[in-house]
Amino acid sequence: xxxxxxxxxxxxxxxxxxxxxxxxxxxxxxxxxxxxxxxxxxxxxxxxxxxxxxxxxxxxxxxxxxxxxxxxxxxxxxxxxxxxxxxxxxxxxxxxxxxxxxxxxxxxxxxxxxxxxxxxxxxxxxxxxxxxxxxxxxxxxxxxxxxxxxxxxxxxxxxxxxxxxxxxxxxx
Amino acid sequence: xxxxxxxxxxxxxxxxxxxxxxxxxxxxxxxxxxxxxxxxxxxxxxxxxxxxxxxxxxxxxxxxxxxxxxxxxxxxxxxxxxxxxxxxxxxxxxxxxxxxxxxxxxxxxxxxxxxxxxxxxxxxxxxxxxxxxxxxxxxxxxxxxxxxxxxxxxxxxxxxxxxxxxxxxxxxxxxxxxxxxxxxxxxxxxxxxxxxxxxxxxxxxxxxxxxxxxxxxxxxxxxxxxxxxxxxxxxxxxxxxxxxxxxxxxxxxxxxxxxxxxxxxxxxxxxxxxxxxxxxxxxxxxxxxxxxxxxxxxxxxxxxxxxxxxxxxxxxxxxxxxxxxxxxxxxxxxxxxxxxxxxxxxxxxxxxxxxxxxxxxxxxxxxxxxxxxxxxxxxxxxxxxxxxxxxxx
Numbered sequence: 121x122x123x124x125x126x127x128x129x130x131x132x133x134x135x136x137x138x139x140x141x142x143x144x145x146x147x148x149x150x151x152x153x154x155x156x157x158x159x160x161x162x163x164x165x166x167x168x169x170x171x172x173x174x175x176x177x178x179x180x181x182x183x184x185x186x187x188x189x190x191x192x193x194x195x196x197x198x199x200x201x202x203x204x205x206x207x208x209x210x211x212x213x214x215x216x217x218x219x220x221x222x223x224x225x226x227x228x229x230x231x232x233x234x235x236x237x238x239x240x241x242x243x244x245x246x247x248x249x250x251x252x253x254x255x256x257x258x259x260x261x262x263x264x265x266x267x268x269x270x271x272x273x274x275x276x277x278x279x280x281x282x283x284x285x286x287x288x289x290x291x292x
Numbered sequence: 293x294x295x296x297x298x299x300x301x302x303x304x305x306x307x308x309x310x311x312x313x314x315x316x317x318x319x320x321x322x323x324x325x326x327x328x329x330x331x332x333x334x335x336x337x338x339x340x341x342x343x344x345x346x347x348x349x350x351x352x353x354x355x356x357x358x359x360x361x362x363x364x365x366x367x368x369x370x371x372x373x374x375x376x377x378x379x380x381x382x383x384x385x386x387x388x389x390x391x392x393x394x395x396x397x398x399x400x401x402x403x404x405x406x407x408x409x410x411x412x413x414x415x416x417x418x419x420x421x422x423x424x425x426x427x428x429x430x431x432x433x434x435x436x437x438x439x440x441x442x443x444x445x446x447x448x449x450x451x452x453x454x455x456x457x458x459x460x461x462x463x464x465x466x467x468x469x470x471x472x473x474x475x476x477x478x479x480x481x482x483x484x485x486x487x488x489x490x491x492x493x494x495x496x497x498x499x500x501x502x503x504x505x506x507x508x509x510x511x512x513x514x515x516x517x518x519x520x521x522x523x524x525x526x527x528x529x530x531x532x533x534x535x536x537x538x539x540x541x542x543x544x545x546x547x548x549x550x551x552x553x554x555x556x557x558x559x560x561x562x563x564x565x566x567x568x569x570x571x572x573x574x575x576x577x578x579x580x581x582x583x584x585x586x587x588x589x590x591x592x593x594x595x596x597x598x599x600x601x602x603x604x605x606x607x608x609x610x611x612x613x614x615x616x617x618x619x620x621x622x623x624x625x626x627x628x629x630x631x632x633x634x635x636x637x638x639x640x641x642x643x644x645x646x647x648x649x650x651x652x653x654x655x656x657x658x659x660x661x662x663x664x665x666x667x668x669x670x671x672x673x674x675x676x677x678x679x680x681x682x683x684x685x
Contacts, residue, residue, distance in 0.1 A: 125437075125441075126437060126439060126441045126442040126445050127445065128435050128437060129410065129432075129433060129435035129437055129442065130445070130449065132433040132434060132435055133403065133406065133433060136433065137398070137399075144377070147378075148378045151374075151378060152378050152379055156379060161379070161381050242631075242633055243300070243301075243631045243633060
């Protein structure tokens with residue numbers, strides 16, 4: 121044992137590490153949620169907790185069940201892949217109600233709504249339809265465009281078109 | 293990000309990383325640099341710089357204790373930080389850094405300091421009374437064996453720890469460069485040279501910091517500065533600085549030669565918004581001037597008092613220059629976005645969580661730690677002052 125005579129202090133320091141490691145394991149055992157790692161690098165119970173939260177969105181299939189005429193028009197237009205609730209907001213209360221007319225959705229104001237995607241910006245791709253403030257001032261977008269299929273078959277009225285610029289990119 | 297809609301890059305509306313994130317690589321760099329200076333004594337047997345050995349170790353420890361604080365302050369919720377250790381994700385560089393930090397703190401710095409000071413700790417545990425004596429007793433871990441053989445063993449183990457410590461210091465700081473260098477969305481940062489640039493600038497700033505600290509503390513204690521020691525540090529500082537300068541120049545030349553799609557935007561930024569911090573402070577004041585000053589001390593035989601003054605000026609300029617380098621990397625990299633359309637502005641707040649006062653407090657904190665540490669573990673080379681007797685057999 122004489123070989124270890126002068127290593128006592130080193131073993132004690134190493135012992136500190138071992139103790140610290142075991143304390144770490146014990147603390148870890150208590151603080152890491154039991155469901156952690158169940159499905160991946162997160163708390164498994166988080167999925168159940170999320171699923172238990174109230175839903176607000178119905179999904180486009182629910183809308184299309186009753187509004188097949190709109191769905192049909194939309195499916196042929198540029199907004200075919202834009203979900204109904206992206207513009208109309210969460211509609212589960214409307215879709216699941218016994219009398220949907222009692223939870224009638226508020227019609228979006230297109231002068232505000234459309235700009236969220238189509239306001240002109242230099243950072244947007246050139247072929248993405250964009251409009252500046254000088255495009256048909258004072259008119260709502262839906263006066264000329266059907267939001268469910270916004271492409272226009274004919275140019276807007278001549279008197280208004282002469283005072284404004286057409287949108288950049290896309291079909292005018 | 294309130295009020296932001298549509299196509300925007302995050303830093304087009306404001307900077308996400310403040311002065312605290314500038315401090316973070318600066319402080320970890322000082323740790324790595326100070327440790328490299330200490331390794332000159334242990335591993336490379338450069339006896340001339342021995343007077344700074346313990347001071348370098350304590351400096352590294354003081355700064356290492358403060359290193360995570362800027363991040364904690366920036367992120368908020370410090371109570372969540374242990375989760376990085378409890379449930380680390382292997383793809384998270386930050387989580388891996390947590391382990392590197394802990395390894396470097398406990399297995400390298402604290403262990404090496406403990407081994408080096410053991411004789412003093414045992415001595416003080418017997419001579420000091422009250423709470424101080426009790427703390428020393430705890431620090432002995434119950435072993436008072438300071439025989440020659442035990443101390444010889446400590447020396448050998450200390451050598452191995454330092455040897456492991458050098459790559460550890462490189463990993464500790466190389467990681468910080470890695471974090472920036474691996475962000476491919478930011479051409480100002482995205483460079484495989486970034487970790488190397490960070491390591492060498494860290495060595496330069498850490499060596500300067502310990503040199504200045506040694507000169508200042510010796511002066512404050514009314515003792516004579518060991519000029520051979522400072523000359524040797526300055527020589528190593530000069531050589532390391534040349535490598536640092538060469539690597540940074542290589543990075544710059546590579547960017548200019550490559551001239552990718554970001555070049556015009558970055559070049560304009562360097563000549564406008566970053567002109568003062570990058571060209572004037574970092575390159576002219578913080579790099580070329582101290583490099584020329586240190587070269588003069590190496591080329592010409594100057595009187596001792598002139599050399600000392602040059603070392604102080606060069607060391608101070610290097611500290612400012614390396615801070616400017618961190619500033620230009622962190623803040624400069626956020627002034628533009630991947631759209632390369634225009635620049636944003638960083639406004640340094642004063643009395644906020646991430647303001648100037650918080651940054652100044654974080655800069656002062658390591659010195660408070662160092663002041664406290666040097667009371668418990670005197671780093672001064674005049675061993676007679678501590679009254680430690682020769683090792684017992």
